[in-house]
Amino acid sequence: MESVARLLLLVAVVVAAASGATTGALAATPHLKLKGLRVRLTHVDAHGNYSRLQLLQRAARRSHHRMSRLVARATGVSKAAAGGGAGDLQVPVHAGNGEFLMDLAIGTPALSYAAIVDTGSDLVWTQCKPCVECFKQSTPVFDPSSSSTYATLPCSSSFCGDLPTSTCTSSNKCGYTYTYGDASSTQGVLASETFTLGKEKLPDVAFGCGDTNEGDGFTQGAGLVGLGRGPLSLVSQLGLDKFSYCLTSLDDGDGKSPLLLGGSAAAISESAATAPVQSTPLVKNPSQPSFYYVSLTGLTVGSTRITLPASAFAIQDDGTGGVIVDSGTSITYLEVQGYRALRKAFVAQMSLPTVDGSEIGLDLCFQGPAKGVDQVQVPKLVLHFDGGADLDLPAENYMVVDSASGALCLTVAPSRGLSIIGNFQQQNFQFVYDVAGDTLSFAPVQCKKL
Numbered sequence: 001m002e003s004v005a006r007l008l009l010l011v012a013v014v015v016a017a018a019s020g021a022t023t024g025a026l027a028a029t030p031h032l033k034l035k036g037l038r039v040r041l042t043h044v045d046a047h048g049n050y051s052r053l054q055l056l057q058r059a060a061r062r063s064h065h066r067m068s069r070l071v072a073r074a075t076g077v078s079k080a081a082a083g084g085g086a087g088d089l090q091v092p093v094h095a096g097n098g099e100f101l102m103d104l105a106i107g108t109p110a111l112s113y114a115a116i117v118d119t120g121s122d123l124v125w126t127q128c129k130p131c132v133e134c135f136k137q138s139t140p141v142f143d144p145s146s147s148s149t150y151a152t153l154p155c156s157s158s159f160c161g162d163l164p165t166s167t168c169t170s171s172n173k174c175g176y177t178y179t180y181g182d183a184s185s186t187q188g189v190l191a192s193e194t195f196t197l198g199k200e201k202l203p204d205v206a207f208g209c210g211d212t213n214e215g216d217g218f219t220q221g222a223g224l225v226g227l228g229r230g231p232l233s234l235v236s237q238l239g240l241d242k243f244s245y246c247l248t249s250l251d252d253g254d255g256k257s258p259l260l261l262g263g264s265a266a267a268i269s270e271s272a273a274t275a276p277v278q279s280t281p282l283v284k285n286p287s288q289p290s291f292y293y294v295s296l297t298g299l300t301v302g303s304t305r306i307t308l309p310a311s312a313f314a315i316q317d318d319g320t321g322g323v324i325v326d327s328g329t330s331i332t333y334l335e336v337q338g339y340r341a342l343r344k345a346f347v348a349q350m351s352l353p354t355v356d357g358s359e360i361g362l363d364l365c366f367q368g369p370a371k372g373v374d375q376v377q378v379p380k381l382v383l384h385f386d387g388g389a390d391l392d393l394p395a396e397n398y399m400v401v402d403s404a405s406g407a408l409c410l411t412v413a414p415s416r417g418l419s420i421i422g423n424f425q426q427q428n429f430q431f432v433y434d435v436a437g438d439t440l441s442f443a444p445v446q447c448k449k450l
Contacts, residue, residue: 245260
C-alpha cells in the first residue's frame with residue numbers, strides 16, 4: 001500500500017510548399033553516430049500559470065484527443081469510414097500533438113524555435129515562408145530563402161519514398177501532407193537542412209517545410225520532431241543506437257527533463273537509479289512501424305495479480321491491439337478488458353466511495369475522507385512485461401488529488417484498439433530505447449539530478 005500524503009497533482013514534464021529555388025540531392029547524407037547529446041525538454045504548460053486542477057484537465061483533454069488519433073491510426077480508420085466520400089483521397093492519420101517541447105535551430109544562419117517532441121511519429125517538420133496558411137508561433141517562421149544550406153528534395157529521393165503519402169510537383173519537388181484527425185494538418189515540400197541541437201550541428205536532415213498548416217494541436221511549438229522508429233524520424237536519420245529521457249514533474253523546480261541522444265549518454269546510471277534496471281523487448285508491428293511496442297503480460301493491484309488471457313494486450317493479426325510506450329500521452333490507456341479488471345480491483349481495495357471524475361477528465365475517482373487524504377492508503381500498481389520486467393509505480397504516478405474537492409483519481413482510462421503507457425506513469429523513471437538491440441530499459445531515477 002502507498003501513502004498519499006505526497007499525492008499532489010503531478011503533471012509529468014517530459015513532455016512543408018515552401019519557396020526556395022535550391023534543388024536537393026537524391027537523399028540526405030547519412031550521419032555519423034552521435035557520441036552523446038543532451039537536450040532539455042519543457043512541458044507545454046510549464047509557463048502557463050495554471051492551477052493544478054487546470055493542468056490535469058488540460059493534460060487529460062489532450063490525452064483523450066491524442067489517444068483517439070493513435071487508435072484511429074492503429075485501427076486504420078479512414079476518411080471514408082468517418083463519412084468521407086468514396087472518391088476522397090485517403091490520407092493516414094498521425095499522432096500530432098504532444099506534451100513536451102525541445103529547443104532547436106534550423107538553417108544557416110541558425111533560426112531558433114521550439115518544437116513538439118513525439119515518440120509516436122516520424123516526420124520532422126516546421127512552418128516555412130511564404131505561408132499559404134500558418135498558425136501563430138512565438139518565434140519567426142523559417143524562411144528557406146534566407147538559409148544557405150536549404151535544399152528541396154526531389155521526387156526520386158529515398159526519403160520521399162518513405163512518406164506515407166506524397167505528390168510530385170511540376171518542378172520535381174516532393175510534396176507531403178500529414179493529417180492529424182481533428183482538422184489539424186501540415187502540408188508542404190520535403191527538404192534537407194542543417195539543424196542545431198545544443199551546440200551540435202546536424203547537416204542534411206530531411207524535414208517537412210510546411211507552408212499550409214492548421215489546427216490547435218501545434219500552438220505550443222513551431223512544428224514537430226518525430227522520434228519514432230521509421231526512416232524519417234530524427235532517431236533514424238542520426239543513426240542513433242539508443243536514446244533516453246527522464247520526465248520530471250512540474251513540482252521539480254525548473255520544469256526541464258533531460259533527453260539523451262546516442263551512445264553512453266543514453267545509458268542508465270546505476271548510481272542514479274534507486275532500484276535495479278528492468279528490461280523488456282521492444283516488439284515490432286509491421287502495420288505500425290513507427291510505434292514502440294512492448295508486451296504487457298499482466299497487472300498487479302495491491303495484493304491482487306490480475307489474470308488475463310494472452311490476447312488481451314497482444315498485437316492482433318490485423319495490426320490492431322498491442323501496447324505502446326508514448327511520451328506524448330499523459331494518461332495510460334488499457335484495452336477495455338484489462339481496464340475493467342484493473343478498475344474492479346481498485347474499487348474493491350480502496351474502501352472509499354467513487355465519485356464522478358468527468359470534470360477532471362478521468363474515469364475513476366474516489367471521495368477522500370473529510371479529515372483529508374494524508375492517511376489514506378492506496379493499492380500498489382505494478383505493470384508486468386515480457387522478460388520479467390516490472391514497472392513498480394509510486395502512488396503519485398497513477399493517483400492524483402484534486403485539492404479543491406478532495407477527490408483521488410486514477411490516471412488510467414479504457415481504450416479500444418490500442419493500449420498506451422502514458423507519461424504520468426513514466427515520471428521520474430529513466431526510459432532507455434535501445435533501437436539497435438530492440439530493448440526498452442527503465443529504472444526509477446531522480447530526473448532533476450541527471
